[in-house]
Amino acid sequence: MMQTEPKPNLLEIRNLQLDFRTDEGLVRAVDNLNMSIQPGEVMGLVGESGSGKSVTAKTIMRLNPGNALIQPGSQLWLNHNGQRTDVLGLRGRDLRQVRGGAVSMIFQEPMASFAPAIPLGEQIVETIQIHLGHDRATARRIGIELFERVGIPLPEQRFDQYVFELSGGMRQRAMIAMALSTQPKLLIADEPTTALDVTIQAQVLELMLELREQLGMAMLFITHDLGVISKIADNMTVMKRGEVVESGPADSVLYSPRHSYTRRLLDALPQMESLPEAPAQTPAPLIEVKDLSISYPIAGGAKQGELSHAVRNVSLALPEGQIIGLVGESGSGKTSLGKALLGASPISSGTVQYLGEGGYTLGAKQKAKRQQIARVAQLVFQDPYSSLNPRMTVRDIIAEPLEALKLTRNRKETDARVMDIARLCQLDISHLRRFPHAFSGGQRQRISIARALVCKPRLLIADESVAALDVSIQAEILALLRQLKAELGLTILFISHDLSVIANLCDRVCVMKQGQLVEQGSVREIYLTPQQAYTRQLIGAIPLLDQARLKARESAAVPLSLMAGHHQQAGTCAVSN
């Protein structure tokens, strides 16, 4: 990127300031943002939720909601076809220039972005007709060509299908085809791969790179995953709370980050060279799963009693006092397996046997008492918002298992137990009177963990427990889980689709595919010497930074004191969040 006299920028954003009008007054969403994108450039925009990155992207297309207020002094210029357009001044039909004309967008959730009751092809044909003025037949031909180009097999048939008939990866490809149909100069991709499984993510990224080379579009790629950025972006901008904290060529930002926030994001990526050592010996199993199958009755199935098999013949032993990762793509049956250990999935054959004190056995016809299970095994949910009752105080939420199981003699004892566990989960005791709405996602997840641990279970099942959290907060929750395991001797089954999280946390890893256990072993075995083809494919698809260059950065030696400093900062941030 060392052009002396650069071509005119395709997009120029100057001093963009954007507020939201809310009941509580103006809330600043984007603060004084400057950014420019050259033709053919891929700009990565990184930041956590609420950092203003999606708002920025929507402002370019003028898709902001009605309560967004763009402050005077903000400038947004688009240089297109030799014309310099003031995007913020566009009205009415002229808006088509930035909505589909020169700019188009790929959304995070393709399922929600297509009209569900109109065939895909119909939607694309309409777009082409409006923007390029072709007749129907030509538009259809172009559309099918596009489908072929984005790698959708049998494009002519797929073209007339509905969005629900396609798999996740195909949907996102169709979305890309639709975005490309107007031949935009700038493609905005808002977390296009976040909702996809790793292997499909890799395919989609490859496709986007390929298309960019062929078509020479510029791209604004929004993501929170630095691994993805390292694969695709030329330049990058890091945002935090509406402000740009760091920007520049992707290489220099990734391999010599200046801002502590960027460094924290980088630390969340798995480092293949420093995977945790496998524990010396494998302890006796706490819970044993034998030939477990789980099937659900199909809703609206043709025949009564028709079943869909979520898990087939899985045998597994969870060694006591370890963190076991359970990895798989969506639909692989990992959540069903996790819930089966708690007796919350319908077991069709096989058994789950809890071997510790107060043990229970679950099987197709054996049902253990819910209260008996609740004493020894608990679940931490994925969504820290819907899993806490908004109408109860934090104290009441945490005390719920104690009160439901009648484990304490009086209120005083309950309070004491709640306070103990809250301290352990690093919650402020004075916050116990508060309601969940006063807390951020990370703190809510701590509350959720405290609730799970208050009755001193031996087994904790964490179902995608950090998937809804931002990267830096993820790291804190993972550290908390590790610490709790050490202090309480917990056995944790950590279910995740995110291989980086598993690599950073677990002692052992189990890989599931389509309801079956494909491979299991220590983290090092699975990540460095995977045996099965599927595992190899999965591991190979993790977007990672270039290891050699990373080493170079390590040897450049980040001063130890600085590292310590930023960890401390992470801690204070969490409290204030």
Next chain:
Amino acid sequence: MLSAILRRGRNQSTDTPDDSYYTAGQLALIKTRFLTKTSGLIAGTLLASLILMGFFSPFFSPVNPTINGADPDYRRGAPQWLHFADENGFSMRPFVYSYRKDKPKLDLRAMLKNGGGLAALDKLTASGALSSSAQNRFIEDRNQRRYLQFFVQGWAYPLLQIDSLGIDLRWDRHLFGVEQGQVHLMGTDEDGKDVFSRTLQAVWVTVSIAIVALTVKLFTSLLVGGVSGYFGGKIDTILMSITEAVRVIPPIPIYLACAVALSQADLSPVQRYFSIAVVIGALDFTALARRLRTHILVERKQEYVLAAQLSGSSHMRVIWQHLVPSFTSYIIVDTLINFPYVILAETSLSFLGLGLTEPVNSLGVLLQKAQDPDIQQNMIWQFFPVLVFVVLIMAFVFVGDALRDAADPYSERNK
């Protein structure tokens, strides 16, 4: 938005730790949000004062609204306006004028002189000189002021009356009145009953009927919707088909049938109407029951309910600790929004002559009069209850609207 509050809260709490927002429960949050809605506040104040005035109507009424308080000397009397000043001087204390009845002289002799006969009689009757409004003309005596007095002694009314316990507290003070005679702020009707006092009493009668109807309705819908939603499956199917069946029955014929059936029973008019209110409520449960069922179906799938179950909570505990609180605010709002409809049902029934009838005071009864051409032409002040009715309904609608916006403080929890 929530993060904005948090951010602001944090800024404030740097030196003064203000925990009130964070420790605010559901009701406190609703209150705070409701207080920011100006239209809701105004309507709420209006509504509260109307209902309070209705509830304590004997105290606020200057005149007994029943036939006992009718003023035979001031039938079909126009409203007596409050004055502060006239050509005789200014007064801090408001006053009304006294009046005397204008006795129109019918010169029957003259009629005879002109030949008499039926043609002359026709002419006399057609001239309107014999109509009741011509017979009840009142002339203000501007030299005779009646000053307004506060906390005057008047007719006695029961403050608290429990027959079974033998408690009968009576009082005879009224908020305002005049030194001599009576004051009719909104005029009188054809029997000489005070329109203002009647309206105040009618507000309470109507609202209390609505409360009965809504209580019955709420109970029925909670039972049907709650059972249906929580247990689901076959019970749900059966209950919901019954609900649908009830829903398609047109209400007016049912009310008619009830009115006829009840007329056989020996009931006082008010008792009769309360029974109709019960019928209205019992038949009106369908919409709310269905909505409650849907609400419970959704709420049951929430993860926090599963979390409670996995924590070892029993069914009863889940229902009482988690599900019931989740829809209380919803019920409050729904009830308030439905208030106008029940009042409308009452008024429309009374209007059709099926509900309450004279001499009972209810808004419906008073509104019924608005169709009388005599009143439309000669006693326009009897439209005062219509005005009160419109204000009451609007107030309910605005309060209900504001409450609906404020009632779900967790609607933006995912933002």
